[in-house]
Amino acid sequence: MTRRYHFGAVLSAIVLLCCGALILGQKVNAAGEGSITGTVKLDGPAPHMRGIDMSKDPYCVKQHASNPAHLETWVVGSGGGVADTVLYLDGWSGAAQTETSVPVFDQKDCMYTPHVLALDTNQEFKVVTSDQTAHNIHPLPNPMINVGWNQSQPPGAPPVTKAWKNPEVIPVQCNIHPWMHGWFVVVKGPYAVSDDSGHYTINNVPPGSYTVKAWHEPDEAQTQKVTVAAGGSATADFTLKAK
């Protein structure tokens, strides 16, 4: 008898969960959010990326024994696609915070992975280390815009969880390994970062007209106007020039 009740309870729980999922799922669709997609390409040949001398730290040298390290200013894939370009909506006036995932910024093989981390304002991110050598993680915001900090991360260090209050392009460095250089690109609203082939998709864009901005280090910024229909997808392709 009790067993039958258990079965009934489980069954009703499943039904309830399914209903919940359906209702929540519909909520997402009801907003009619669309997306903006496109490709970032480089005009001309990929610039030569200088190799990195890591001889300061034998651990770092060992990690790159079979795969030499290069600067990551321009990461250009086959077909001229440019990685690490941040695409976002200029002058976003929608919800205060659209991104709630907690991305990870890893110190791996004495390099930053990813090289460019895009973030919404107040979006938490985690700094971790995969290395068996000490790093210090030292972002350098303008103190008038965001508050900087500097924390050590020796091998096995716990993650450092942080967020940035205001939009800003923030360089980050390790003083122990001066070649380690990356970026926190803090924007308001939805964003995307181009992948190794230069593709990107900005999701969760409410219908409307926008100016898509493409940022690439050190100070490249291009814009394009697009209109996103309810549930639709707009396209904006960019062509960058290496200086």
Next chain:
Amino acid sequence: MRTGLRKWSLLLGAAAFFALPLTSWAQLSTADIASRDNMEAHIGNLTGHVNARSTYDYKRYCVSCHGDLGDGNGEVAQWLDPPMWPKPRDFQMGVFKCRSTLTGSLPTDEDLFDTIARGLDRSAMPQWSQFTKQQRADLVAYVKHFSPRFVTEKPGTPITIPPEPEVTPERIKAGREVFARVQCWKCHGVQGMANGPSASTLTDDLGRPIAPFNFTEGSRPKCGDTDRDIYKIFMTGLDGTPMPSFADNIKPDEAWDLVFYLRTFMQGASKAKELAKTMDLKPVNPNP
């Protein structure tokens, strides 16, 4: 001839443009700074103000290095060459080395008060212990009023420092392990002689060269030379410099062990140094 001139002026202009962000972040106007002249500082039962006295003292004793706008661009600043002579602090940024608060937070009023009295060794900043406490409290208010951060943010909470335990050989050995584990030697060197592999390339937040502390040469650490000061320095970090906070990676009890181990490098009598003489302490192995 003319094209040559144009080319050079363009080049110089570009160089000046790119050097700009390196010299200063903020450049607030006199009016903006004056809008904060109701700033106060609270040290014990003393209250400091921006008043005639602190204005006089600042313009008499501080302005030549720190400048009228508190941006560190006083007349003398140009003659201070880092890393030998660090540049004067830019008060507008609200970023300070000597804090009892965690990295990324504002110092307490007491921290600034102590820094003024103590001065900063190996820099042009002398001790101002000849000032009365009230004068110093007023100057703290004056220093704070340069930065909007002291209006928009609260100072951090000072870290808790447990009472100092008795120095023992075991604790010194444990401190040596901490020194090896968190890799202080990367900059400070295995014997604390500021000759670690990363020492030569260090720069401060504005890209100016800076040297790590040499424990062996007899000068005092920048932010004080008591055991508690040394504890504070590595737990809070020296903001604006490459010295990070180790608070997440060194437990309070271990921190005292590290203080004792660092004492064995330093000149000046200490019990740790006496004990170290009886121990067979070898420098840590940088590449185990």
